[in-house]
Amino acid sequence: MGRLAALYRSSIGKKILMAVTGAFLFLFVVLHLLGNLKVFQGPDKFNAYAEFLREVGAPILGHGQLLWAFRILLLLSVVIHVTAAVQLARMSITARPVRYRRPFREPATYASLTMRWGGVIIFAFVVYHLMHFTFGTAHPDFVRESPYHNVVIGFQSTAVVAAYVATMLALGLHLAHGLWSAFQTLGANNTRFNSLRRVFAVSVAALITLGNIAIPISVIAGIVQ
Amino acid sequence: MQLDAKIPTGPIEEQWDKHRFEMKLVNPANKRKFDIIVVGSGLAGASAAASLAELGYDVKCFCFQDSPRRAHSIAAQGGINASKNYQNDGDSVYRLFYDTVKGGDFRAREANVYRLAQVSGNIIDQCVAQGVPFAREYGGLLSNRSFGGAQVSRTFYARGQTGQQLLLGAYQALEHQISLGGVKMFPRTEMLDVVVVDGAARGIVTRDLTTGAITSHAAHAVVLATGGYSNAYFLSTNAKGCNVTATWRAHKRGAAFANPCFTQIHPTCIPPSGEYQSKLTLMSESLRNDGRIWVPSEVGDKRAPKEIPENERDYYLERIYPSFGNLSPRDIASRRAKEVVDAGRGVGESGVGVYLDFRDAIKRLGKSVITERYGNLFQIYQQITGEDPYAVPMRIYPAPHYTMGGLWVDYNLMSTIPGLHVIGEANFSDHGANRLGASALMQGLADGYFVLPYTIGDYLAQTTLAPVSENHAAFREVEREVTDRVKKLLAVEGTRSVDSFHRELGQILWEYCGMSRNTAGLERALNQIPELRETFWRDVRVTGRGEDLNQSLEKAGRVADFLEFGELMCQDALDRDESCGAHFREEHQTGEGEAKRDDERYAYVSAWEFTGVGQAPRLHKEALTFEHVPLSQRSYK
Amino acid sequence: MNLVLQIWRQASPNEKGRFEKHEVTDMSPNMSFLEMLDVVNEQLIMGGREPIAFEHDCREGICGSCGMVINGVPHGPKKAITACQLHMRSFEDGDEIWIEPWRAKAFPVLKDLVVDRSAFDRIIAAGGYISVRTGSAPDANAIPIPKEDADTAFDAATCIGCGACVAACPNASAMLFTAAKVAHLGLLPQGQPERDDRVLKMVDVMDVEGFGNCTNHSLCQSACPKEISIDFIARLNRDWRRAAAQ
Numbered sequence A: 001m002g003r004l005a006a007l008y009r010s011s012i013g014k015k016i017l018m019a020v021t022g023a024f025l026f027l028f029v030v031l032h033l034l035g036n037l038k039v040f041q042g043p044d045k046f047n048a049y050a051e052f053l054r055e056v057g058a059p060i061l062g063h064g065q066l067l068w069a070f071r072i073l074l075l076l077s078v079v080i081h082v083t084a085a086v087q088l089a090r091m092s093i094t095a096r097p098v099r100y101r102r103p104f105r106e107p108a109t110y111a112s113l114t115m116r117w118g119g120v121i122i123f124a125f126v127v128y129h130l131m132h133f134t135f136g137t138a139h140p141d142f143v144r145e146s147p148y149h150n151v152v153i154g155f156q157s158t159a160v161v162a163a164y165v166a167t168m169l170a171l172g173l174h175l176a177h178g179l180w181s182a183f184q185t186l187g188a189n190n191t192r193f194n195s196l197r198r199v200f201a202v203s204v205a206a207l208i209t210l211g212n213i214a215i216p217i218s219v220i221a222g223i224v225q
Numbered sequence B: 001m002q003l004d005a006k007i008p009t010g011p012i013e014e015q016w017d018k019h020r021f022e023m024k025l026v027n028p029a030n031k032r033k034f035d036i037i038v039v040g041s042g043l044a045g046a047s048a049a050a051s052l053a054e055l056g057y058d059v060k061c062f063c064f065q066d067s068p069r070r071a072h073s074i075a076a077q078g079g080i081n082a083s084k085n086y087q088n089d090g091d092s093v094y095r096l097f098y099d100t101v102k103g104g105d106f107r108a109r110e111a112n113v114y115r116l117a118q119v120s121g122n123i124i125d126q127c128v129a130q131g132v133p134f135a136r137e138y139g140g141l142l143s144n145r146s147f148g149g150a151q152v153s154r155t156f157y158a159r160g161q162t163g164q165q166l167l168l169g170a171y172q173a174l175e176h177q178i179s180l181g182g183v184k185m186f187p188r189t190e191m192l193d194v195v196v197v198d199g200a201a202r203g204i205v206t207r208d209l210t211t212g213a214i215t216s217h218a219a220h221a222v223v224l225a226t227g228g229y230s231n232a233y234f235l236s237t238n239a240k241g242c243n244v245t246a247t248w249r250a251h252k253r254g255a256a257f258a259n260p261c262f263t264q265i266h267p268t269c270i271p272p273s274g275e276y277q278s279k280l281t282l283m284s285e286s287l288r289n290d291g292r293i294w295v296p297s298e299v300g301d302k303r304a305p306k307e308i309p310e311n312e313r314d315y316y317l318e319r320i321y322p323s324f325g326n327l328s329p330r331d332i333a334s335r336r337a338k339e340v341v342d343a344g345r346g347v348g349e350s351g352v353g354v355y356l357d358f359r360d361a362i363k364r365l366g367k368s369v370i371t372e373r374y375g376n377l378f379q380i381y382q383q384i385t386g387e388d389p390y391a392v393p394m395r396i397y398p399a400p401h402y403t404m405g406g407l408w409v410d411y412n413l414m415s416t417i418p419g420l421h422v423i424g425e426a427n428f429s430d431h432g433a434n435r436l437g438a439s440a441l442m443q444g445l446a447d448g449y450f451v452l453p454y455t456i457g458d459y460l461a462q463t464t465l466a467p468v469s470e471n472h473a474a475f476r477e478v479e480r481e482v483t484d485r486v487k488k489l490l491a492v493e494g495t496r497s498v499d500s501f502h503r504e505l506g507q508i509l510w511e512y513c514g515m516s517r518n519t520a521g522l523e524r525a526l527n528q529i530p531e532l533r534e535t536f537w538r539d540v541r542v543t544g545r546g547e548d549l550n551q552s553l554e555k556a557g558r559v560a561d562f563l564e565f566g567e568l569m570c571q572d573a574l575d576r577d578e579s580c581g582a583h584f585r586e587e588h589q590t591g592e593g594e595a596k597r598d599d600e601r602y603a604y605v606s607a608w609e610f611t612g613v614g615q616a617p618r619l620h621k622e623a624l625t626f627e628h629v630p631l632s633q634r635s636y637k
Numbered sequence C: 001m002n003l004v005l006q007i008w009r010q011a012s013p014n015e016k017g018r019f020e021k022h023e024v025t026d027m028s029p030n031m032s033f034l035e036m037l038d039v040v041n042e043q044l045i046m047g048g049r050e051p052i053a054f055e056h057d058c059r060e061g062i063c064g065s066c067g068m069v070i071n072g073v074p075h076g077p078k079k080a081i082t083a084c085q086l087h088m089r090s091f092e093d094g095d096e097i098w099i100e101p102w103r104a105k106a107f108p109v110l111k112d113l114v115v116d117r118s119a120f121d122r123i124i125a126a127g128g129y130i131s132v133r134t135g136s137a138p139d140a141n142a143i144p145i146p147k148e149d150a151d152t153a154f155d156a157a158t159c160i161g162c163g164a165c166v167a168a169c170p171n172a173s174a175m176l177f178t179a180a181k182v183a184h185l186g187l188l189p190q191g192q193p194e195r196d197d198r199v200l201k202m203v204d205v206m207d208v209e210g211f212g213n214c215t216n217h218s219l220c221q222s223a224c225p226k227e228i229s230i231d232f233i234a235r236l237n238r239d240w241r242r243a244a245a246q
């Protein structure tokens, strides 16, 4: 415990926590995407998958238990990731009280410079997203048993789709830097592979963005009904 | 004033050990009761301050830069000598000693030089242990190169940044002691005077360069490690801040100044490009290994170098010195360059410069080899001149680089003021009339790590010093003088900038007390300098306030001292009516224009006593005897 | 060449500064940037005004004294050099040049372009050394060091402590400077005994001094006159993690 506190006290420690939680959130995003892609296989498969999520772990665990465990971990990660992000951001902003007239920038760093905004957007999205598909409070015609139905109906409005697409691009950018950055932060540094780290981060981020975007687009385009 | 070199008796090989044994030791428990002031954080100062704090003394260290790490030592490039004989090429303490005395043209003290050679090895051990990344072979062992025409490879180096890496080692040791409380560091603080109480140096008066506060610091002993005075010439390879202030003010308080006219001019520097030129950049001497030096045979031949056919080029060093050629020693290479330029055969727009041509080397070895050897130097050159040395020959010209002269010290590195010790380039050092390449770093660290920490203990153990605090009348008095001087500089409110005076002084010294000197010229300089000094105090303009960060005020104080010191340089040069090492008196040369020493009359150290500004200084002579290195004429034919 | 200079003037740490416009004429393209400022200062002095305060000493890119942000870029437009190595031929006739000091809470402005970088010294004092009593060292060749290690250590050791990394970093983080020293000493066998202790202490002080946190923007690397690589930052993070886990 004391070690964890020490970890959290240092700027580098906080950053390591961000990387670890970020990596976990990344893992979720990947699994979540793989699951969501089942919409292309039709209602039964997709709903079955949603059901499976709740049953997985049985008979050892009861209905939804593993899912809850996962949700708790997820929540914890978001909390840590976000608080650390906010604290580090405050630290960095106070470190430069007077700004430059024209700050030093290089094209390569666009993604890195938008991390904080990206984060905020993603956060706002998740809140909305939960109300949209999990609680249904922000859903025109929510049917708890049929996530498939929820998705298809949910993506009929262009406004909603636009919001999703925008967020997915933000997430893509966030990961494009984030995944590379995590290597730096965790010191996974080997001159032989360093050149590959960017390639990895960018391509993975691109794939995830495409996958995510594909769903709302195909729904509104009528490919998925 | 009495000069006593305090050279230990007995065979030279045993003198240092014997002396260390005979020294009085300070009881470890008492060490922290002794305050020692170290002015300077270069190789000499930082190493001394750190080592003294390790021993338990209470140390205060001062430098004018914003961090001790920026001392001018940082700029040293080539390397540092040590008689390790790792290359198994027959080096030894005795050979390093021999080469240094001979290279110094027999104007250095044998005992000191021998000790320098003895401790040289420990320096490398110490630095490697500190993490100094010296160049290494693939086997993982240290690499050496031959430097400045030495017959053995005894030079340790760290790429082109040996001074930087050595200084960082010493700086880190210093910061370590600072963190332990053994050293209190005062950066951005300039020493403006020494305070002498009952005949002993008991402290200094400083100016805080950010607030302008004038403050006293009392101690039991004072160490000056304030570097050389090449900036007397205004244009030199030294950092802009290098100055004579600390040593000059000490001189005015009674410390003898030795051999001020022994100044080394480095042959391979980038020539000035205009009157706005603020300093000159050194190009490593190693370039002379492959570059060929030449000028057009015809006076005023303004053709582009590649249009000048082979038979109309004069490779003068190769012509005059068939055996050493382009590698002939610094002073010779410099002087010959001046000759051809004075003869109107200089190259470049200004006509001040000679070619250093790599055409043949590139033909012989291929461009890649040259790039590998000198790539970064070529870059630096192109960066500064905008010319591509692969295509057009480099232009080089000599520039003031190092000063062998300095405050006189005895074998214990103590000046003629008891308790005032002087180390590094600031003392008159072990280099006689000419310093060999890679020997200054060695001397600075030898003094700071391995000599002073012993000898200063001996002084403190032997002398009973009455307690003295900053409130002592002597401190108040000096504070007043220093404050008045600052006020006076600000009060002139004349019409000329400080730099304009510095430039003018530099031109006088460069012209008459530079690479070659003669009676008429020196006498002219001795007329001009006092006039210039007088104009300075009448017509200089220093803007701003004293209680503030005020860089022109800082400069003004330093230039005012150079204006007094320059006169002493010329007096010394005039008095030394012989040629030796870097001091070339045109009246004294062999048939082939070589320096002609006069050991009968001048085998001594000139130690000057201050008698007042504008007054003739009093000369004291320390006779030099050479029992181990037989006196001989240098010959590089 | 003729230029329009917009130079930051600030009388003292607590006074607030402003840009001051100077139109300068017939400067030589062969001048160094600092020589250009020298000339401006000479003119100011002749006009009875205070010259622009800026830090400089060696004027050959090794002491780390100089440093100013030129048109938004620390040490100016050319890569891998310091401000004192910059020459006017890198600019066009008629250019407008904006000159600012390093800007960071940990580097308070003292006057005009002069800032206080003593925080760097305190980071070194916290552990940026190898403890070795003078005279206690073994023979220099007692411990062979593989050439690659020595060379990599050297790459890190070339840091001149100029502070451009902090100036360039959007977070005003001192990670590159700290990482360079940690790597230099951590790569050498002599540096092993104090390795863990060193990195923990140096990072602590780095945080206390008020530098920002590294979010891996890598702008420090682009601004560094010695081209110190951010690989050393990854190395620092790893060393810190290892040490913290002890």
Ligand SMILES: Cc1cc2nc3c(=O)[nH]c(=O)nc-3n(C[C@H](O)[C@H](O)[C@H](O)COP(=O)(O)OP(=O)(O)OC[C@H]3O[C@@H](n4cnc5c(N)ncnc54)[C@H](O)[C@@H]3O)c2cc1C
Residues within 6 Å of the ligand: B039, B040, B041, B042, B043, B044, B045, B062, B063, B064, B065, B068, B070, B071, B072, B073, B074, B075, B076, B077, B078, B079, B080, B162, B163, B189, B190, B191, B192, B225, B226, B227, B228, B237, B238, B239, B242, B243, B245, B246, B282, B401, B402, B423, B424, B425, B426, B437, B438, B439, B440, B441, B442, B444
């Ligand atoms: C470009 C260049 C290259 C060189 N290359 C080599 C080489 O390859 N090999 C070699 O052996 N030598 C070389 N030298 C010579 C060598 O670098 C110097 O002789 C040596 O570093 C001097 O060290 P030092 O400690 O005596 O003085 P410095 O390093 O000059 O330190 C002087 C210190 O005193 C302080 N100081 C000065 N005046 C005051 C004052 N009034 N108040 C407070 N503090 C003050 C300064 O702040 C500084 O900390 C070179 C010199 C130059 C210029």
Ligand code: HEM
Residues within 6 Å of the ligand: A015, A018, A019, A021, A022, A023, A025, A026, A027, A029, A081, A082, A085, A088, A115, A116, A118, A119, A120, A122, A123, A174, A175, A177, A178, A179, A181, A182, A183, A185, A186, C214, C215, C216
């Ligand atoms: C699906 C959700 C998210 C994923 C997958 C994710 C992933 C990551 C990753 C891998 C990093 C790199 C960490 C590092 O540099 O070592 C990162 C950094 C960052 N994240 Fe997230 N993150 C997510 C959500 C958020 C949210 C909601 C916020 C804030 C509100 C946020 C803010 C940040 C910030 C500011 C950084 C950069 C900080 C730094 O690099 O130190 N992220 N993220």
Ligand code: HEM
Residues within 6 Å of the ligand: A029, A032, A036, A050, A071, A122, A126, A129, A130, A133, A134, A147, A150, A151, A164, A171, A212, A213, A215, A216
């Ligand atoms: C276009 C892409 C996406 C689609 C179609 C989608 C769809 C869904 C659906 C249908 C659910 C409800 C599942 C169920 O209750 O059974 C859900 C839950 C959720 N989604 Fe998404 N989602 C997408 C993108 C994202 C992204 C990018 C994130 C995070 C950054 C995210 C975070 C969540 C979370 C946290 C839940 C709640 C999971 C749980 O119940 O524990 N989703 N999503």
Ligand code: SF4
Residues within 6 Å of the ligand: C158, C159, C160, C161, C162, C163, C164, C165, C166, C176, C177, C180, C223, C224, C225, C226, C227, C228
């Ligand atoms: S890392 Fe580079 S930029 Fe930073 S201080 Fe060192 S040399 Fe300057």
Ligand code: F3S
Residues within 6 Å of the ligand: C168, C169, C170, C171, C172, C173, C174, C175, C176, C213, C214, C215, C216, C217, C218, C219, C220, C221, C230, C233
């Ligand atoms: S720019 Fe700043 S964010 Fe890190 S990588 Fe360099 S310190």
Ligand code: FES
Residues within 6 Å of the ligand: C055, C056, C057, C058, C059, C060, C061, C062, C063, C064, C065, C066, C067, C082, C083, C084, C085
């Ligand atoms: S003045 Fe020394 S690095 Fe620029």
